[in-house]
Amino acid sequence: MAKTKKKSASAKRPKLSSKSSPRPKNRKHTRKTPARAALPKAALQYIPWTSIPLEDLNPLLQRQFVVGQDIMLARVLLKKGCIVPEHSHHNEQLTYILEGALKFWIDGREIVVHAGETLCIPSHMPHKAEALEDTVDLDVFSPPRQDWISKNDQYLRGTK
Amino acid sequence: MAKTKKKSASAKRPKLSSKSSPRPKNRKHTRKTPARAALPKAALQYIPWTSIPLEDLNPLLQRQFVVGQDIMLARVLLKKGCIVPEHSHHNEQLTYILEGALKFWIDGREIVVHAGETLCIPSHMPHKAEALEDTVDLDVFSPPRQDWISKNDQYLRGTK
Numbered sequence: 001m002a003k004t005k006k007k008s009a010s011a012k013r014p015k016l017s018s019k020s021s022p023r024p025k026n027r028k029h030t031r032k033t034p035a036r037a038a039l040p041k042a043a044l045q046y047i048p049w050t051s052i053p054l055e056d057l058n059p060l061l062q063r064q065f066v067v068g069q070d071i072m073l074a075r076v077l078l079k080k081g082c083i084v085p086e087h088s089h090h091n092e093q094l095t096y097i098l099e100g101a102l103k104f105w106i107d108g109r110e111i112v113v114h115a116g117e118t119l120c121i122p123s124h125m126p127h128k129a130e131a132l133e134d135t136v137d138l139d140v141f142s143p144p145r146q147d148w149i150s151k152n153d154q155y156l157r158g159t160k
Numbered sequence: 161m162a163k164t165k166k167k168s169a170s171a172k173r174p175k176l177s178s179k180s181s182p183r184p185k186n187r188k189h190t191r192k193t194p195a196r197a198a199l200p201k202a203a204l205q206y207i208p209w210t211s212i213p214l215e216d217l218n219p220l221l222q223r224q225f226v227v228g229q230d231i232m233l234a235r236v237l238l239k240k241g242c243i244v245p246e247h248s249h250h251n252e253q254l255t256y257i258l259e260g261a262l263k264f265w266i267d268g269r270e271i272v273v274h275a276g277e278t279l280c281i282p283s284h285m286p287h288k289a290e291a292l293e294d295t296v297d298l299d300v301f302s303p304p305r306q307d308w309i310s311k312n313d314q315y316l317r318g319t320k
Contacts, residue, residue, distance in 0.1 A: 042282035044267045049276050068280045070230070070302040071254045094231045096298075098258075107204045116209050120228045122202035138256075142230040142302045 072144035078131035086128035093121040100135025232304035238291035246288035253281040260295025
């Protein structure tokens with residue numbers, strides 16, 4: 001069995017694979033937001049979650065994410081009582097609760113999504129959530145949430 | 161706090177929410193594949209993983225998945241020694257290993273992705289994998305893998 005290779009560059013710049021996809025020369029012309037501009041198009045990315053700083057959004061909410069071309073995968077850590085105010089977005093969302101439970105107000109219903117359950121939220125469907133326990137939530141979005149990448153997500157940054 | 165409501169319909173037809181999105185009258189005209197045709201466009205879906213049968217692809221490989229409009233989230237269970245032969249697809253892939261470890265041959269490299277690590281694979285990039293341990297792997301695809309939905313994925317259905 002061949003020896004496993006791990007590029008040390010992955011730890012320093014975990015979202016890039018400079019070997020496989022060098023930065024395009026015309027990068028400044030393709031820039032959309034500062035955060036997205038750091039990603040070369042269609043690069044292979046090997047990213048341990050431990051290499052991504054946890055962002056503190058409010059005292060009850062932390063987040064980290066990996067961004068591809070059309071996919072974003074986020075780990076969202078919510079303390080019991082954390083409220084995600086009602087909001088909507090054009091991005092399709094698929095939520096998978098790994099630990100804990102989130103109560104959603106969505107589509108005229110109340111749904112408690114427990115560990116081991118998923119909720120697929122169509123684009124533009126308003127939703128609110130509350131953590132009924134300390135919760136580890138995986139959120140998949142397509143396309144990636146530009147408001148999260150550029151930190152224009154004030155609805156999450158208030159205290160409860 | 162309002163009583164939590166869980167629609168019993170979710171257990172019977174977990175991929176549908178008939179209340180929020182009735183089947184379109186012209187469904188037969190929008191059908192692309194039998195599996196996709198069962199999904200009304202942009203429906204809210206509340207799906208426990210336990211409601212989705214685990215598909216046995218080969219003696220070392222099981223799979224279940226949730227399908228949205230542009231996102232597919234799959235739980236893939238690989239026994240130690242399971243080989244996923246080299247293949248490629250137009251779908252962007254984001255792999256998150258929850259338990260175990262997968263060794264990938266990809267982009268001229270060998271990368272072992274352990275629990276707590278992710279690999280974002282651009283579209284059309286050939287890759288092969290081997291489970292170094294019993295592994296629980298989350299795979300996100302955009303768009304959804306039609307070959308998985310329609311079971312035209314013979315590369316996974318051979319024995320090792």
